[in-house]
Amino acid sequence: MHFHVWTPNLFTLKGGILVYSTFFLQALQNLYPDSKYDVFLKHDQKTPANTPFLKQTHFHFAGSYPEQIRTEFFASQIIGRGILERPDLVIATHLHFAVAGYYLKTVTGVPYWAIAHGIEAWDIKNPILKKSLHEADRIICGSNYTREILLRQEKIDPAKISTLFNTFDHNRFQISSKPSHLLNRHNLQLSQSVILTVARLSKSEGYKGYDQILFALPRIRQSIPDVHYVIAGEGDDRERVEKIIFDLGIGNCVTLAGFVAEKELNDYYNLCDVFAMPSKKEGFGIVYLEALACGKPILAGNQDGAQDALCNGMLGVLVNPDDVEAIADKLIQILQKIYPNPLLYQPQMLRKEAINRFGFKSFQQTLGSYLRYQFS
Numbered sequence: 001m002h003f004h005v006w007t008p009n010l011f012t013l014k015g016g017i018l019v020y021s022t023f024f025l026q027a028l029q030n031l032y033p034d035s036k037y038d039v040f041l042k043h044d045q046k047t048p049a050n051t052p053f054l055k056q057t058h059f060h061f062a063g064s065y066p067e068q069i070r071t072e073f074f075a076s077q078i079i080g081r082g083i084l085e086r087p088d089l090v091i092a093t094h095l096h097f098a099v100a101g102y103y104l105k106t107v108t109g110v111p112y113w114a115i116a117h118g119i120e121a122w123d124i125k126n127p128i129l130k131k132s133l134h135e136a137d138r139i140i141c142g143s144n145y146t147r148e149i150l151l152r153q154e155k156i157d158p159a160k161i162s163t164l165f166n167t168f169d170h171n172r173f174q175i176s177s178k179p180s181h182l183l184n185r186h187n188l189q190l191s192q193s194v195i196l197t198v199a200r201l202s203k204s205e206g207y208k209g210y211d212q213i214l215f216a217l218p219r220i221r222q223s224i225p226d227v228h229y230v231i232a233g234e235g236d237d238r239e240r241v242e243k244i245i246f247d248l249g250i251g252n253c254v255t256l257a258g259f260v261a262e263k264e265l266n267d268y269y270n271l272c273d274v275f276a277m278p279s280k281k282e283g284f285g286i287v288y289l290e291a292l293a294c295g296k297p298i299l300a301g302n303q304d305g306a307q308d309a310l311c312n313g314m315l316g317v318l319v320n321p322d323d324v325e326a327i328a329d330k331l332i333q334i335l336q337k338i339y340p341n342p343l344l345y346q347p348q349m350l351r352k353e354a355i356n357r358f359g360f361k362s363f364q365q366t367l368g369s370y371l372r373y374q375f376s
Contacts, residue, residue: 001035021093027364102132111137118283143305167363173293196272201235209278216328269294278321292354295347
């Protein structure tokens with residue numbers, strides 16, 4: 001078997017698509033360890049010293065080309081190599097790459113899959129991309145929420161659109177006590193109630209919902225005076241966020257932790273008493289799974305892919321992300337341990353459910369069933 005995998009990046013930058021693409025390629029190679037793999041990366045420039053992929057994986061990089069011509073080069077590269085090599089299946093881990101898959105299939109008949117993660121698949125305007133999705137052999141969605149949007153908006157054959165939920169490395173995220181070094185770093189007491197959000201502070205990602213939690217804090221403090229809110233992440237929205245904090249007079253109960261290294265992320269999850277990210281445009285939200293693996297109760301928005309991550313409220317609390325009062329009330333209930341879902345206060349059970357439903361084993365098994373159908 002010969003696979004071509006087209007992906008934005010695997011080794012540089014950050015984000016959910018990178019994580020999903022990495023797990024996808026690992027699962028694919030576990031399922032077909034004797035196959036040939038050519039992986040085309042739009043933004044990466046070289047392979048790191050250690051990668052989790054098979055030795056017969058050949059990487060092709062476009063990241064060294066200037067941004068002005070990188071898209072054109074990458075498109076010509078993946079289509080040209082596809083014509084020459086005629087792989088058994090092309091997998092595009094970003095929906096926009098489906099256009100190249102459509103052109104390649106038109107010329108050679110090579111089948112292609114495309115992966116839809118979230119916002120890039122909602123309200124598509126490009127007619128060529130629309131056509132490319134209809135002609136794809138399978139569209140993989142990271143959540144049922146995104147699948148339903150594609151079905152409703154694009155009228156694609158439901159048999160061609162499948163869900164493969166996001167996954168995570170549960171070994172990296174473990175339940176433990178609040179880390180003393182973070183308590184000391186942020187001047188927190190062990191007994192304090194801590195709310196945590198892990199998200200980029202980006203002007204383009206204001207939908208993450210950290211504003212709403214800031215606006216909710218004065219109300220939360222009326223019931224829980226010592227509550228503290230930690231935002232882990234950096235970006236170009238920090239100055240605006242700092243102004244909100246100043247205007248609300250809540251500087252003494254908010255910490256902008258800035259960039260958090262991967263090795264400390266588990267500690268930050270364990271620092272909190274509730275993980276909150278009432279987003280409106282989340283394709284799924286891997287951070288929810290990471291927090292669940294640490295046994296933390298979750299508050300999320302009820303208008304995006306978080307509904308799938310929290311199993312429609314079974315694994316957490318879903319709230320209208322525009323309703324600051326409701327966000328405050330639900331966070332108070334969670335922190336006071338009176339929210340009517342006892343599972344939220346059973347850390348080991350939360351972790352177990354997250355692993356059973358979204359662990360890598362389940363991810364690989366589901367992908368295997370789709371591939372068996374493709375090659376049957």
